[in-house]
Amino acid sequence: MKLSNNIKSFLKGETLCFPGMYPLTLIMGDGGLLCGKCALENKRLILQAHATSKIYGKHDRWFPKNVDVFWEGDIRCDYCSENVTAYGEI
Numbered sequence: 001m002k003l004s005n006n007i008k009s010f011l012k013g014e015t016l017c018f019p020g021m022y023p024l025t026l027i028m029g030d031g032g033l034l035c036g037k038c039a040l041e042n043k044r045l046i047l048q049a050h051a052t053s054k055i056y057g058k059h060d061r062w063f064p065k066n067v068d069v070f071w072e073g074d075i076r077c078d079y080c081s082e083n084v085t086a087y088g089e090i
């Protein structure tokens with residue numbers, strides 16, 4: 001299975017949605033949510049979980065399920081517990 005293009009570009013650091021500059025988040029196999037910073041920091045684990053999903057399934061916490069746009073509200077990253085904001089912002 002190939003990585004979808006939106007997950008691929010997310011892991012390359014394109015963690016903002018155009019137009020609008022809304023932050024993108026990564027939805028994980030266990031239903032968790034990763035902010036751009038954590039996704040990039042744990043890229044290796046994410047790519048590994050994807051590569052081994054045939055064996056270990058798609059419910060691993062590091063399996064990249066989908067990229068979602070975070071529009072507004074209060075959502076925290078399940079890894080760093082930070083509020084999800086545009087990557088690079090305070």
Ligand SMILES: [Zn+2]
Pocket residue numbers: 034035036037038039077078079080081082
């Ligand atoms: Zn995070």
